[in-house]
Amino acid sequence: MEVRMTVSSVYIEREPLVAMLCAAIEVYPRECLGLVFGRKSSRRAPRHVITNVLNCAALTRHTTAEVVQSKRAGKRLYAFIDAVERLLPYIGFYHSHTEKTLRWQQFGFSHQDALTMSDADQFGIVLTVHPRTSRRLRWCVRSSHTRLRGSLGAFDFHLTAHALVRDAEGNCEKDDEGNWKTRRLPIEVAPQVLRALNRALV
Ligand SMILES: [Zn+2]
Numbered sequence: 001m002e003v004r005m006t007v008s009s010v011y012i013e014r015e016p017l018v019a020m021l022c023a024a025i026e027v028y029p030r031e032c033l034g035l036v037f038g039r040k041s042s043r044r045a046p047r048h049v050i051t052n053v054l055n056c057a058a059l060t061r062h063t064t065a066e067v068v069q070s071k072r073a074g075k076r077l078y079a080f081i082d083a084v085e086r087l088l089p090y091i092g093f094y095h096s097h098t099e100k101t102l103r104w105q106q107f108g109f110s111h112q113d114a115l116t117m118s119d120a121d122q123f124g125i126v127l128t129v130h131p132r133t134s135r136r137l138r139w140c141v142r143s144s145h146t147r148l149r150g151s152l153g154a155f156d157f158h159l160t161a162h163a164l165v166r167d168a169e170g171n172c173e174k175d176d177e178g179n180w181k182t183r184r185l186p187i188e189v190a191p192q193v194l195r196a197l198n199r200a201l202v
Contacts, residue, residue: 006050009186010123010161012148014193016053021157023055024096024129028155031067032127033059035081036092040121047188048091048123061154066112067095092161094125107147109162114180117164123185128158139197146184151195161185 016036023032038051060071081090093116097107107128116122132151139150148159164172165181173181 003012008046008070008123008124008163009145010048010050012050012159013038013187014190014196016050017159017189017193019053019055020094020125020127020159021152023053024098024127024157025153025155026055027062028096029042029064029098029100030062031064031096031098033054033067033069033095034093035077035090036123036125037088038091040089040091048185050091052088053094064098079102089155092123094127096127096129098129100130107158107160109160109182111179113162114164114182117180123161123163125159125161130133130156132156136201138201139194141189143184145186145188148187149191150194151201152197159187161187 016038020034023034026032032055034053034055036050036053039045056069056073056077059067060069060070061068081088095113107126109124109126113124113126132154133156136163137149137151137156139148141148146160147155148157150157161184162182163185165183166172175181
């Protein structure tokens with residue numbers, strides 16, 4: 001069988017991007033969690049487009065190392081989202097990783113993060129936040145287009161998007177330890193949005 005994989009990229013519009021940055025800062029150094037809405041990639045248009053985000057308020061575990069949505073609140077919210085799917089298509093989720101100093105492992109999707117991915121077509125965004133180092137980071141997409149980074153206010157941000165790896169039949173793959181395999185998706189942001197973020201860099 002011929003294996004043909006379409007790697008979807010994730011296009012982030014300006015408003016949801018700024019909303020995710022604000023959500024992560026509001027609860028820093030704790031982690032935030034939220035849902036991502038927009039258009040799912042398809043064979044004809046292989047990119048996810050994020051048009052809206054919703055920061056989750058009802059969290060049971062909300063620490064510097066873990067964030068878990070309240071079960072009752074989650075059940076109610078997903079039932080509602082299913083009902084309004086045509087109005088607001090749910091395509092993924094985001095959460096922040098926070099640390100006083102930056103470690104490259106933070107950009108990774110943890111095994112726990114992969115477990116929360118209920119649908120193989122979904123993707124998860126990790127927004128790594130830490131206090132700004134002395135050097136301001138200009139906003140740009142790095143690491144083979146898989147990491148958006150930049151400084152804003154007193155913080156540095158690194159945003160990555162992760163999806164489960166699927167085989168030719170569409171089944172999700174596991175590694176030797178039985179954990180879901182994940183991969184980083186390319187990120188796209190409009191040049192005018194990067195310019196606006198860089199103008200806000202002070
Ligand atoms: Zn995580």
